[in-house]
Amino acid sequence: MKLKRRSVLGMMGAACLSAILAGCGGSDDSSSAAVSSAAQSGTDTQVLNIRTTAFGNNYDVQDMGWRWMMAACYSGLYRNVADDTGEHFVLDGAESVDVSDDGTVYTFHLQPNAKWSDGQPVTAHDYEYGWKRLVNPKYLYDYASFIFNVVGAEEYYNGTGTADGVMAVAVDDYTFQVTLKIADPTFEAKLVATPLYPTREDLAETAGDQWGKDWTLCVYNGPFCMSELVEDNKMVWTKNTNYWNADETHLETVNWYLVGEDSTAATMFDNGELDVLQTSGDYSRKYQSEAEAGQVQMITADYPGTVCLAFDHKNGGKSGLMGNLKIRKALSYSINREEMIDAVYGRYEPAYGFISPAITFDGKSYRSQVEEPMLADYNKYAGDYDALKSLFQEGLSELGMSTDLSSVTVTYLSYGSTVEESSFREYLQQTWQQNLGIQVELNTVGDYSLFTAERDAGNFDLFSAGWYSDYNDPLDYLNTFYTGLYVSVSGGYSNSEYDALIDSLAGENDNAKRLSIYTQCEQILFDDCATIPLYYSTKEYFLQNWVKDFRWSSFGASQEFYITYIEGRGF
Amino acid sequence: MTKYIIRRLVEMALTLFIIATATFFLLEAVPGDPLTQRADRLPEQSRAALYERYGLDRPVMERYLTQMNNMLHGDFGESFVYAGQTVSGLLKDRLPVSARLGIQQMLLGVSVGLLLGILAATHARSPIDYAVVGLSVLLISVPHLVFGLLLQKVFAGTLKWFPTIGWPTGKDLWLGGWKYTVLPTLTGCFSYIATYARLLKTSMLDVINQDYVLTAESKGLSRGAIVRRHILRNSFIPVMTQLPMSVAMCITGSFFIESIFSIPGIGQYYVTAVQNQDLSIVLGETVLLALLYIVVLFITDVLYVVVDPRISMPGTSSR
């Protein structure tokens, strides 16, 4: 069942005045009484109850520690929203954008009526401060490299330049101008990321060390304001009547409940205590069938994440075999992805490429334009385990080793203890042992820091890896295999041809050429069998039938409620 | 008496110091550190700066001395993982929640447990006895998590008597919001029922065979009077030995209950902090729990004297 897109334009008017006066709702009744313009039936309260499994505890937009909360409570130049027609990249804080002919100067004209929840206008100075804060070497933000292409930014971050040298400046109160070193078609895609959101200098500087740690010091310029937080329990958002587009926002309150167990969440969803649910495993299957019967709504969306297994490209692994292409291929092709996904997860899409279908290029899904590079080769072997065994043996003899498969031991390093995590690693062990006749040792550790310790000690042949993209361009995926950049994803892969192709993208503005380079790059990865892709991540939302106009997003807030409303709940 | 108390206080301080030291070095021995996950995503030169910012680049002994010195001044430091969280904030926000949960669980669990224990002991080797044994085995064999989820399904899901999750905060912190506390308290009290029923039964059976009980019987005292005056009073020693452990346990042991009912207490937080190797939080909470244990131990030592006339004050230092 899919949601119907519903026009929400043209509802500005009567509510404007009160909105400006009221600011953030909180316990203030006047705001909730004032804005009830949309088409809702009389008895429904505009309250949405939703589940989460963790609170982020980080309110510093530049840190991007808590993306889904920030993207809904704050607002940047653009907003990324998805509905059943796909991802939409819409102007938010910016009213219009001018790009110079050479593609290096971006001039953003800001919404003149955008305000922070304390009533102050959102100005270009707030953007300038936010951007310069991001590359301030004092703060060491993880995402500083996002704007290294801005003139003076990398120099400032590395200590060779000054803040004044960073060419992201407020021309006047409502004009923000950014100058790039070289034209970059992926630049706009990054603008939805919260590190490029505005920050109030006066508040951030006053708060000092406490900035981003204490939510009560924050002001918000997004559709909602945080109004209550009890750690490990509950978070409340109230409508921000100062949001420039507050007239389209119908929900008065969003209650986030921290529910750790899927079983508890299911009880609450069945009870109507939750309006929106994300869940996993058998619960997911249960609501899938309820959705088919029309009892609930279901939304499935691609999410820009690919889960894969990384080889030890540096040392060839504990077994010393991972340097051989045929052995890598045998390992990769002997996993029946459809069967594995069905047995272990009950959702997700099998992956025969690296770049997720959620990534769009030129307005269309990248995967709809480029066929999955592994598919053809995989299909040659699919299910033919004797052929795969001899492929593995060929690899062994190339290495000058005994071709006795049963004496081969491959070590898989992973962490985590949920049923899905442990089922997956047991599945993997069994599938390789049964299909290839090799021995598989599981090196399972308790948590991420132990995982990195084992990884750095080289106690593995393969480890669980994956990539969740930060912005909507294939480049963010492909960068991970650039020599030395993201060893935790690539396993230390290095290929000078590949690196040269990536380098050649700098300054390349022709989309057709970019697409061809992207395709070549991904093909190299699979000719080399550089990684074992397993599945593309997806998001699955179950909604009560009374929830209308729910939106989601791959690169902004996972769930977008800025136009959502409740109709027909009756309470 | 004064001398005894002073001696105990000095011992307590020493114990706390040793505990803080042991915890610090145990955490140091664990591979990795609280910043590993963040550092893994950073380029090489920024990594060093990150460690410098949190002071983790300095030698172990130096950090140990700084930490100890700060702790002496009541400053445990800030969480490495959750920015802005401190031990004092934790005490203010989370301890009262855990305390109420713990007190309710213990009051209900211990009293029901003791009642069942008396019942089982007075009807030893009868079906009642075996029913109590069976019940207590069942109550501890089924994990908290399963009990909690089942209670949620039945009482919150099907019957809708109580809310599924939540805990009173704000002005309801101590006395309000009872409906929220029913299911978590029930879930938690089961293990106390099991422990104390078994403990009191065993200890009462020991006492029943004592000569003075026979004497009392031969004097013609009624069954009830014997149980009340002789048996119960003397059977309470092992129960009281167990109490300090239960008090300490009721905080760390509430991990699953806090997590399934979304209760913002310190149990969940403690376990996560240990797994994150979040030094300052772990140190702070460990010292706090140890202090709690020692204080309760001291109180029970004093109570021994009240319960057992054979024990006199100074002799209680080693049980």
Next chain:
Amino acid sequence: MQEKEKQLTPDQFETVGYTMEEANKIDRPTISYWQDAWRRLRKNPVAMAALVVLIVLVILVIVGPNLRGYDYVNMNVTEKNLGSSTKYWFGTDSLGRDLFSRVWVGARASILIALVATTLKLVVGTLYGSVMAHFGGWVDELLMRVIEVINSLPSLLVTILIMMVLGNNLFALFVALSITAWCNTARQTRGMIKQLKESEYVYAAEVLGASPLHIILKHYVPNMLSILLLDASTAIPAFIFTEAGLSFLGIGLTSPEISLGVLISQGQQTMDFYPSQLFYPCAVLCIIVMAFNLLGDGLRDALDPRLRK
């Protein structure tokens, strides 16, 4: 009847012979403390039933996994999440593995862990306690202080940290489980030996010239053993629980190794849909613990000298 016939004369009696030895002989055979305990245990039907159940369990744990001919790790995803049937007695799990085999493999690990941890606890505790009682004085004070410190450390902290340092393996689990547990045994041992040292019968034995070995074997050991046996019968189920609890935190055995705790924590996550995956391991755990508890109760009665008839 005539008078004459009533008269007894010495020649009517025959000396069957007796010695001093025979005169002092006690007809009722002397039975040792242990024989007596066993006799009384045998008369306790509940304890005997528990003992039988335990023996059956031990047999099942040894042969159970092979009974059905399914390997406990071999998956078969076409037959996943089945209920009980004649093919799979306990059904199958989410990867189509036979739950009956898995439960017994899990129980084997759980019992093994509990037995080893209990042995460690008893050995360390007894030695430590004896040292305290034997030396007394400042050694006693110091060692007692160590126990106090260990007891005030939250055991969960110690366990988690040890598992993190030593890694998720059997050896680490043994260390982590027994590292705090021996304190109680040490304390009991110390108390017992101190009390025995002062007791009249040990004093009497010493005065009568009994060798130290005789005193240790005849007086210390029996008294200690009964305490240790009881300690063990409560410690074994406690260890099984602790291990199960750790599995819920993702600490302990790692796949593909399983214990009852691992099975229960996995079963819990699917209990709304396939309750049998939770029920069977839980039931086996209950039975094991129940049997140990009832046997422990029986042992306590049987070993208590005051109940001797």
